Amino acid sequence: MTKGKIKAIVSNLLEIEFYGEVMQNEICFVTLGDKSLMAEVIKIRNQRAYAQLFELSTSLKLNDEVLFSGELLQVDLGPGILSKNFDGLQNDLDAMKGTFIETGQKNVSIDFDAVYTFTPLQEVGALVQAADWLGEVPENWIAHKIMVPFKLKGTYELVKIAPKGDYKVSDEIAQLKGKDGEIVSVTMAQKWPVKWALKSYREKFRPSKIFQTGLRVMDTLNPMAEGGTGYIPGAFGTGKTVLQQAIAKNNQADMVILVACGERANEVVEIFHTFPQLEDLKTGRKLKEKTTIICNTSNMPVAAREASVYVGMTIAEYYRNMGLKVLLLADSTSRWAQALREMSNRMEELPGTDAFPVELPAVIANFYGRAGEVALHNDSRGSVTFLGTVSPAGGNFKEPVTESTAKVARCFYALSQKRADAKRYPAIDPINSYSRYLDYEEFQSETESILGANWIEKVKKMKDLLQRGIEARDQISILGDDSVPLDYHLDFWRSELLDFAIIQQDSFDDIDMNSPLKRQQNMLNLALNICEYTGEFEDFNQVSTFYKKLINTFKQWNYSAFESDEYEKYAQELNATIA
Amino acid sequence: MEIQAFQAIYTEITALTKATCTLKAKGITYDELAWVDGRNAQVIKIEGEMVTLQVFSGTEGIGTAAKVIFAGKPPSLALSPALGGRYFNAFGQAIDGLSQPQGEEVNIKGLTVNPVRRQLPSEMLSTGIAGIDLNNTLVTGQKIPFFADPDQPFNRILAEVALRADSDRIVLGAMGISHDDYIMFRNSFKERGASDKIVSFINTSEDPPLERLLIPDQATATAEYFAYEKKEKVLVLLSDMTLYADALAIVSNKMDQIPSKDAMPGSLYSDLARIYEKAVQFPEGGSITIIAVTTLNDGDITHAIPDNTGYITEGQLYLKRDTDTGLTIIDPFRSLSRLKQNVIGKKTRADHPQLMNALVRLYADASEARSKQENGFDLNDFDVRSLAFAKDYVRELLDVRLNIDSESMLNTGWKLLAKHFKVFELGIKQEFIDKYWPGEKV
Numbered sequence A: 001m002t003k004g005k006i007k008a009i010v011s012n013l014l015e016i017e018f019y020g021e022v023m024q025n026e027i028c029f030v031t032l033g034d035k036s037l038m039a040e041v042i043k044i045r046n047q048r049a050y051a052q053l054f055e056l057s058t059s060l061k062l063n064d065e066v067l068f069s070g071e072l073l074q075v076d077l078g079p080g081i082l083s084k085n086f087d088g089l090q091n092d093l094d095a096m097k098g099t100f101i102e103t104g105q106k107n108v109s110i111d112f113d114a115v116y117t118f119t120p121l122q123e124v125g126a127l128v129q130a131a132d133w134l135g136e137v138p139e140n141w142i143a144h145k146i147m148v149p150f151k152l153k154g155t156y157e158l159v160k161i162a163p164k165g166d167y168k169v170s171d172e173i174a175q176l177k178g179k180d181g182e183i184v185s186v187t188m189a190q191k192w193p194v195k196w197a198l199k200s201y202r203e204k205f206r207p208s209k210i211f212q213t214g215l216r217v218m219d220t221l222n223p224m225a226e227g228g229t230g231y232i233p234g235a236f237g238t239g240k241t242v243l244q245q246a247i248a249k250n251n252q253a254d255m256v257i258l259v260a261c262g263e264r265a266n267e268v269v270e271i272f273h274t275f276p277q278l279e280d281l282k283t284g285r286k287l288k289e290k291t292t293i294i295c296n297t298s299n300m301p302v303a304a305r306e307a308s309v310y311v312g313m314t315i316a317e318y319y320r321n322m323g324l325k326v327l328l329l330a331d332s333t334s335r336w337a338q339a340l341r342e343m344s345n346r347m348e349e350l351p352g353t354d355a356f357p358v359e360l361p362a363v364i365a366n367f368y369g370r371a372g373e374v375a376l377h378n379d380s381r382g383s384v385t386f387l388g389t390v391s392p393a394g395g396n397f398k399e400p401v402t403e404s405t406a407k408v409a410r411c412f413y414a415l416s417q418k419r420a421d422a423k424r425y426p427a428i429d430p431i432n433s434y435s436r437y438l439d440y441e442e443f444q445s446e447t448e449s450i451l452g453a454n455w456i457e458k459v460k461k462m463k464d465l466l467q468r469g470i471e472a473r474d475q476i477s478i479l480g481d482d483s484v485p486l487d488y489h490l491d492f493w494r495s496e497l498l499d500f501a502i503i504q505q506d507s508f509d510d511i512d513m514n515s516p517l518k519r520q521q522n523m524l525n526l527a528l529n530i531c532e533y534t535g536e537f538e539d540f541n542q543v544s545t546f547y548k549k550l551i552n553t554f555k556q557w558n559y560s561a562f563e564s565d566e567y568e569k570y571a572q573e574l575n576a577t578i579a
Numbered sequence B: 001m002e003i004q005a006f007q008a009i010y011t012e013i014t015a016l017t018k019a020t021c022t023l024k025a026k027g028i029t030y031d032e033l034a035w036v037d038g039r040n041a042q043v044i045k046i047e048g049e050m051v052t053l054q055v056f057s058g059t060e061g062i063g064t065a066a067k068v069i070f071a072g073k074p075p076s077l078a079l080s081p082a083l084g085g086r087y088f089n090a091f092g093q094a095i096d097g098l099s100q101p102q103g104e105e106v107n108i109k110g111l112t113v114n115p116v117r118r119q120l121p122s123e124m125l126s127t128g129i130a131g132i133d134l135n136n137t138l139v140t141g142q143k144i145p146f147f148a149d150p151d152q153p154f155n156r157i158l159a160e161v162a163l164r165a166d167s168d169r170i171v172l173g174a175m176g177i178s179h180d181d182y183i184m185f186r187n188s189f190k191e192r193g194a195s196d197k198i199v200s201f202i203n204t205s206e207d208p209p210l211e212r213l214l215i216p217d218q219a220t221a222t223a224e225y226f227a228y229e230k231k232e233k234v235l236v237l238l239s240d241m242t243l244y245a246d247a248l249a250i251v252s253n254k255m256d257q258i259p260s261k262d263a264m265p266g267s268l269y270s271d272l273a274r275i276y277e278k279a280v281q282f283p284e285g286g287s288i289t290i291i292a293v294t295t296l297n298d299g300d301i302t303h304a305i306p307d308n309t310g311y312i313t314e315g316q317l318y319l320k321r322d323t324d325t326g327l328t329i330i331d332p333f334r335s336l337s338r339l340k341q342n343v344i345g346k347k348t349r350a351d352h353p354q355l356m357n358a359l360v361r362l363y364a365d366a367s368e369a370r371s372k373q374e375n376g377f378d379l380n381d382f383d384v385r386s387l388a389f390a391k392d393y394v395r396e397l398l399d400v401r402l403n404i405d406s407e408s409m410l411n412t413g414w415k416l417l418a419k420h421f422k423v424f425e426l427g428i429k430q431e432f433i434d435k436y437w438p439g440e441k442v
């Protein structure tokens, strides 16, 4: 093992003189009394390694000893990840002792002594390659696949496999023989460096299936796709976190990974508190059972923010390789970018725009590129759908993180300060936001097979009506209520109806928080019918009264359980007004 | 400063800036305290044998032969119940003429609470101010700043909120406040019989700006002691965090760090978050609630300081003058309590969320009507009614001087709705209309 000595300290940046070989991004440990503090090498120059410390530097001094591990930052992949709460470096937070996180304490990731019932899926003699399924163990409700180690290259022969039975995670469950006769022992767990994409699949597709979120402003207007990417930029308080949490609750994914990256601890506490109680729409079990949390809140090590999003992505890819639909949510990717900026500044690198490092766009593009729907070697399909939030300084989208993300994410959910101020939640701007998937033919036909012919047409219609509403409102406010034709008032109120009835959705109401696709279909169809209605109005006051009443009824409809008596009653009432 | 016999004294300073000095020294640890000619300083950089110190009171008059002594430990505070009722400076030294309290010395930077050991904050903190209790309900364990223009009476309102809210302990961290406001805090604590439960760390505008950098840590370390060890409900007041951030900018500038937006250090978010995240609800009952003040320049909340603050805190209380009535209110539009969801409609009456939203929405309609009026357009019937409503809403609810209990706020809200509007104009769930609507149900 290579050793080194600290030669300089500025905040959490250490300059280390080393004696031997050191890798870029190698993990090293600084000895502080009986503790050892973890750091990651981020630059090497002239026999000096520059490392970011994952702890406070308090009490470190010149010539303190450093041990290089010979390893990159890796995660442990195996049964026991599901429903865990990890910190940004995959330490199990529940397994830590005490109320406070002690500096340099010894931590565990997954429990290697836990016992699972293993069922083999292959027979001795089979020829296998990296990521092939050797067997499976039940983990909560998922059949967790035990796979050929991802690091192996080429074909191996299965020479030994454990019979069905109970084994510890660290027990050997198979032996593989390589071309040169070398034997590889396989346990239920393996390691993988987080910065490397897990590419052991056959091919990646263009997303074609709608990823249901239960949020009308997304599913109806600008849908996400399975294996798709999207981002949610918005000033503080415009609803990024509430939106992500709503999606985490109402999706149809097999597994959800929530990365809390440099944001508030209490927001994660809320998830700890509610997810064990809430029911998962897909499985009927508790939400917590399909959710893994990676928690590196703003008061936890800044340097671990970057690690946290990569740990989340690597775990997502791992479960995708089991043929599962994985949803990865990261809040907020800007905090990760800021952590990169802090280090780059401390190393006195020449900065790019707003003092962010120049490689930021490449880093972001690379990360988003890891999402996607894939076919495995055994033809099963799995996907990683990724949605990240962006926190632009001053709410101004003309800044490096938003702009770099715009280039790679296919869906854009722009949160509008104006809508948030007016408490029109979710504050997604219906006009400026987009889903590129709506332009994919395969996506269009898949969606219309669920939501009916001409669905895409109807969505366009709705967007047109919203646009017309904005123009009408502008005219009315320039010319005055009386000086515009009545049609302007009609246009305005139609868009208000679409806004209040469909776009706005109460994430804190048990019923309204989730709209199944079928319900969204009914809603859009009815709302568009209402918008066709011309009626007989004498003046603009009559128009606004008419629509306010409709909006009120629509709201009552939204608060009624889907297909309940009340639901039918309000639907009839709405139909009656335009009959 | 206690000098001990074995301590090395250094006398060769090789570089000086307005805020820092650099010298050759041995065995120095990062973050440790030092004294430069008796002035408090702290290690902020180690580079080979060269050590850079940040001198809190500035380096004016420091010579290259100044005496430098190292403390061998980071800034710490002696914690004990004896802190109650006491006034200290940024270094934790008594400024009230009484003796220095003894106790267990702890590093004021403290440790991070394991998020899985936190409790969900869900105990309402009442203030009697409708702009808070009705529209932006606070809970214990929350962190929230007032956003205020410098000419607003924010410190008086802060003191009032602190005294009305139920707490076992109040810790005041004053950074660059005027001496007059310091006296105001002291007097109002005394008049309201709260002197004993206050612990204050005071840095006024007359004190060196860099000393402010220690105030939040002193205050939160004290709060953590009372909240965790003594299981008390602690309220921390931090005013003015903008002046704290300005001090951060000075140091980073003298360290030749590349500034990001508004000349602030790139680490501003992390620096502020470390302080605000000390707000916590412990499962054992103790809690730390942080109410801060962030002063604005010209109401600009896109400036890096309020902007980063807003990204960190659990909402913000935006003080402003209502143009129509001239009264000081908490702006219902830009203000927000992110933790209100944990209590409203659950610990408060079920109609609270919907009623509150309806009131704010109608107040927004009124402000649209007002701009219509200002642009010379005729007002329609609804505009006229919403303007009349807005006036009542400000006078009977939003005025920060009022002291009303939560139940009465809700009743007043319904009364105003019924006075000015019709049911279908509200979009409120039918069950609440059935139960609380005092007017005709049409």
Ligand SMILES: Nc1ncnc2c1ncn2[C@@H]1O[C@H](COP(=O)(O)OP(=O)(O)O)[C@@H](O)[C@H]1O
Residues within 6 Å of the ligand: A234, A235, A236, A237, A238, A239, A240, A241, A242, A243, A425, A426, A427, A505, A506, A507, A508, B336, B337, B338, B339
């Ligand atoms: N869909 C929604 N329905 C109701 N209130 C919302 C909604 N989205 C946001 N809010 C309100 O806005 C506040 C801030 O939202 P949050 O998601 O935390 O903002 P951000 O993460 O963008 O800073 C929430 O605490 C809540 O009061």
Ligand SMILES: [Mg+2]
Residues within 6 Å of the ligand: A240, A241, A242, A263, A331
């Ligand atoms: Mg957020």
